[in-house]
Amino acid sequence: MPVIGTFCVSVDKDVCVNAQSPGKCATCVEVCPYGVYEIDAQGQVHVNNYNTCVGCRICAEFCPANAIRINPAESEYLSRYPWTFGQIEEIHHKSLTGGYLLRGFGTAGPLPHFDGIVVVPSQLASESPRDKYREECQMEVVIGEDTAEEPITLRYPILFPAMSYGALSREAKLALAIGAAKTGIATNTGEGGVVPEEPYYANGYADPERKEQKWAPGGYLVIQWSTGRWGVSADYVNAGDAVEIKIGQGAKPGMGGHLLGAKVTEEIAAVRGIPVGSDALSPCRYYDVLSFEDMKKMVAFLRDVTDYKKPILMKLGPSRPYDDVRMAAEAGVDAISIDGICGGTGASPDVVTQGVGIPTIACIPPAVRALKDLGLHRKVKLIALGGIRNGLDAFKALAMGADAVGFGTAAEIAMGCRACMACHKGNCPYGITSQKPELRARLDPEEVGQRLANFVQATAEEIKILTMLSGHDDIRDLSEEDLRAVDINTAAITGLKMIGYERRLPWWENGHSS
Amino acid sequence: MSPVLDAKDQELKTVSRKLRKMLNGQPVVVKNAAHLHGLAAGLKHGEVVIEGHSGDYLGVLNDGATITVKGDAGKYLADNMTRGRVLVEGNADYGAGQYCYGGTVVVKGNAGDFTATMNKGATIIIGGDVGSEAGTYMLAGDLVIVGDAGANLGNYLIRGNIYVGGEWASLGHNTRLEPLTEEDVHKLEGYFAEHGIQADAHGFHKLAPLSAKPFYK
Incomplete structure (x- = not known):
């Protein structure tokens, strides 16, 4: 903070x-x-x-x-913990205003993360390494292969997860669409409606008639369906290439989206259908879902509205990953995103961002187990989100069993963000999370779209290097055997083999399940 | 004779695809559809008549069609409608007219809890009583309740109007009573005449929001 x-x-x-x-x-x-x-x-x-x-x-x-x-x-942190300057300021803020601290960005501070894991390279006792320079590596991910008439094929196991128009500026949304188009991955509308140009930009076209593709190979737009239903209509649901049902997000699971009035300009108010300057507080749950049976019906009618063409995704916050992922798969979706506590946010109560939800590395193993128990692992795609920073983190998530990863915060940083953690104020100096015209003017969607494309290409290259040096030429072949936990805590959380010990910790071997 | 689609023992996908093909000018009558949830979703035109009861999410995302239910409607009637009309001759279950941006929902009988929640611009008329929490977090549009309302009516109303002909158990946060204007009476009389509802508009109470920004100072 x-x-x-x-x-x-x-x-x-x-x-x-x-x-x-x-x-x-x-x-x-x-x-x-x-x-x-x-x-x-x-x-x-x-x-x-x-x-x-x-x-x-x-x-x-x-x-x-x-x-x-x-x-x-x-x-x-070193000199005054636990009474750090930040804590002191936070208490002062509450005692002076009577209000709790609300802030953007995401969780800060040490929590178990991917850094407790290392990659095991290939030597004599395993498949020989593959040659990154002279051999191919299969990195595509197909979502909705057997279930949607028009599945989407991500060129790399990467996507930009949901960040709403409102939390982000129009220019940032378009930059993400261009970045996705240039790399053949997917971007996501988030829950604040769609920027008019977003659908064809994401597919690689600069004109609505889609005459000539400007940004090859063209990507995809995932339309988010959320609890506030801002700007949602039949046309909105059909505007993209897939639909994502948002249940929760890592930074504030159990709470709805939260756009502060300061960012509700005329443009945003028009898209969301609320008064200018009024807070847009999404409900924490769907008013139109009272039971799990209703959730299944929701998946079914979204398939119907999209004429059974588009894949249906679901996004979960980090709660009880085994049971949540199992239920999401049983609800009949084609891909499940699970967001860890390090996931980002436009605004959230500080205590929620800091202390609610479990880390990403603790979400993936139970989620994979849930899909395996249903015989759906690698069929229903698992997308890991939350604090994934580079190809190394991404590789670890993939080897733990995810099919793809999302870069939300990292994408913002690729756009120029310096992690000042003040997204909620609407004063983003880089024009990413601001609605002020003079700040938005600093962000050129094409230039920043190229930055995003560069970031994705470089990250994909990192994933490729790690995949091939561990003896694989297909990301789907990655497994937990390609990873080791470096400390007992990470080994205990993830069930990975621990360095030195070279085995999983005993309780993982004894039929552990969550 | 209107074309008839018998949905008995059929799946949503089958019925939905048939229905879309049949909608070319004349009303389509759908029979035995109470087991189908999300029927007539996202239609842009046409007229659908449901004989008997309907399932949940009837006419979800409706964007221009006219849908009539001769019996009772399930939960979440006309969920997230943007244009069009959804008319129910019987009662509607929980959550009729939630998340609507536009169009008209008319329920001749009673409606359940959380009716018109997060209404963002539709006209929702309930001929009978509504349950609790009607008009919760309503952002625009009209909710007309000819009968009585349950507890917490209009909770966190942000914009739009709620008209009640009868009594209510309690009012929600951010609501206040406002005198009916001549315009309101005129509007209500228009609704009643259009939908054959017997009521005296002069006796209605009107609820309006206290503030458009009730959550933070």
């Missing part, structure tokens, strides 16, 4: 253009949305209030003289 005074702002006056020639440069004043800098009548720039700095570092990035440095005030 970026709090007052967390960052020191220092300007090197020896190189600062303004310090040398007052009036000549005030880029920092211009780009900072938080009023850290100020320009006086003589044209001199001063650090006006470093306490408002959220550590986004946009001033440093734009400073033509590289004169600005932003540093954390102190390593208070």
Whole structure:
């Protein structure tokens, strides 16, 4: 949580253009949305209030003289834990306002994650390694192969998960669509309705008539069906290539989407059908689902509305992965996303983001077991979400049994985000999570779409390297045998073999089930 | 003679595909459809008449069709409708007219709990009584209840109007009573005349939201 005074702002006056020639440069004043800098009548720039700095570092990035440095005030985690500066500020906030802390981005702090796992390379005792440079590797993932008349084929086991139009700017949504189109993967509308250009952009077309494909090979758009049903109609459901039923998300399982009034502009209000400036609080559950039988009916009517053509996906928060995934599969969907506690959010109560839900690495093994118990593993696709940062994390998720992974927060970072964790304020300096025209203007969808495509290509390449060095030429052949847990905690959580011990921990061997 | 589609022992996919083909100008009568949930979903035109009772989610995502139920409707009638009309001669179960953006829902009999929840612009008229939590988190549109309402009526109403002819057990948060205007009376009389409902519009009470931003200061 970026709090007052967390960052020191220092300007090197020896190189600062303004310090040398007052009036000549005030880029920092211009780009900072938080009023850290100020320009006086003589044209001199001063650090006006470093306490408002959220550590986004946009001033440093734009400073033509590289004169600005932003540093954390102190390593208070080491010096004052558990009474860190952040905790103190949080208590002050509550005692002064009577309100709890609400913030965007996602979970911060140490939790069991993919870092406790290493990849086992191939040597003599296993299949020989494959040659990344001269041999092929099968990385495609098909969703809805036997169940939808028009299944979707992701070129890589990667997709951009749901981030709503409202939480994200229009430009960011379009950049994601272009990034997906350029790499043959899928993007997702999120629950805030569809940006008009999104469906054909995602398929690789810059014009609604879809005359000439501009961004090859073309990707897919997943339409999210959620509890607030913002901007939802029969046309919306049919606007993309698949439909995802949102049950929950990692950052705030058990709560609905939460768009603060500050971000509900005229444009967003029109799409969502709510008054300008009013909070859009999605219900935490479907008002139109009272039982599991109703959920099955919902899957069935969504298939019907899409004329049995489009795959139906379901997104779950991290709760009871075995039972939840089992029920999702029994409800009849074609793919299940399970989002870990590290999943992102546009806004959520801090305590919920920080403390509710289980880590991604703890979600995957029970989810895989549920699908295996139903004989549906690799048929109903499992998509792992939540804090997946690179090809290494992705590979680990795939080897644990997922069919694909989602990059949400990582995609935002690929777009330019510096993880300042203030998405809810609507002042994103990179125009990603802001609805302000002047900030949105900083994000060029084509340029940022290319960044996303670069990120996906590089990440896919990382997955390919790891797949081939562990002796495989098809991501579907990856297994837990390609991984080891490096510590007892990770071994206990995941059921992976532990380094040194070279076996699964005893209770995993004794018919453990969740 | 309207074409008749007998849905007895048939699956949703079969009936739905047949129905879509049959909808070319004249009303299609569907019989024995009470076991089908999500029938007549997302239709853009045409007229469907359900003989007898319907299943749940009838006319979900309706986008222009007119659907009439001669008997009772199941749960979630006309869920998420955007355009069109859904008329029920009997009663409707839980959650009629939820999530609608537009169109008209008329239930001649009674309706269950959570009627018109998150209504975003439809006109929803209940000829009889409604259960609890009617009009919860309504964002636009009209909910007209000719009879009585249950507890927590209009809970967290954000925008739109709720008209009640009878009594209510309790009002929800963010609601207030507002005097009926001549326009309201005129509008209600129009609804009643159009749908053959016997009621005196002058005796109705009107609920409006206290604030459009009730959740955060």
